[in-house]
Amino acid sequence: MSTRTIALAGALLAAAGVSACTSGSAKPSPTVTVTRTVTATPSSENAQSSSGVLKMGTRQAINDNANDVHITVQALEYQQPYQGPQPQKPDASQGGDIWATAEIKVCNISGPDINVSQTPWSLDYEDGTSIETTGLSGGDMPKPEFPMDKPVKAGRCAAGLIAYPVPSNKRPERIVYAPEGTEPIEWAVSKS
Known part of the structure; x- marks a missing residue:
């Protein structure tokens, strides 16, 4: 999903660059912000206490x-x-x-x-x-x-x-x- 988001952002930037070049006025190029969501999955290291006891449900x-x-x-x-x-x-x-x-x-x-x-x-x-x-x-x-x-x-x-x-x-x-x-x-x- 993150590759698709980055590719989409690149396409939007390219389109914005083309429309800015064909315009006769000196308007600033639009800015595109790409947000990437990353979901962390718990590992046994994160779900383990200092005593080595796991949290209930940990695989x-x-x-x-x-x-x-x-x-x-x-x-x-x-x-x-x-x-x-x-x-x-x-x-x-x-x-x-x-x-x-x-x-x-x-x-x-x-x-x-x-x-x-x-x-x-x-x-x-x-x-x-x-x-x-x-x-x-x-x-x-x-x-x-x-x-x-x-x-x-x-x-x-x-x-x-x-x-x-x-x-x-x-x-x-x-x-x-x-x-x-x-x-x-x-x-x-x-x-x-």
């Missing part, structure tokens, strides 16, 4: 060049308590008294098929505790569910909700993606 690229795997991961939203149809309340052995959800998206940008799962995703709390996914799926769990052990071809994505049994009296600080063999990636959870 993070993971490139494993040795294995030709190029993916992006996102934690899109955290909801506590989950607002949709309620599954059966978590029991005491699961560690929480209500259900919360994290909306997750993983895209296979290029390379071989990848397998996605809920397992690498967890919630971390200020007091150092963390809550892992229960691995429960189907039935009355929040929908659409993020898949468990599903292959994703290059150029495709997997997205959905991961349910966590959480204590109703506190909120996590971060959603963490930590697959085996890679550095964890974290997204900040809002206080409310």
Whole structure:
């Protein structure tokens, strides 16, 4: 678009120059102002705090060049308590008294098929505790569910909700993606 705008400005200047030359009077040439609008897209660098925690919704690229795997991961939203149809309340052995959800998206940008799962995703709390996914799926769990052990071809994505049994009296600080063999990636959870 900016090339078209500059070309148009050049054409207008040329036309203005021709009409000024053919005129018999000494009128000043018209002035043409070209305004170019540039829209910045947020990068993971701009959306990252000094602690390395990403802003919710930020897409993070993971490139494993040795294995030709190029993916992006996102934690899109955290909801506590989950607002949709309620599954059966978590029991005491699961560690929480209500259900919360994290909306997750993983895209296979290029390379071989990848397998996605809920397992690498967890919630971390200020007091150092963390809550892992229960691995429960189907039935009355929040929908659409993020898949468990599903292959994703290059150029495709997997997205959905991961349910966590959480204590109703506190909120996590971060959603963490930590697959085996890679550095964890974290997204900040809002206080409310």
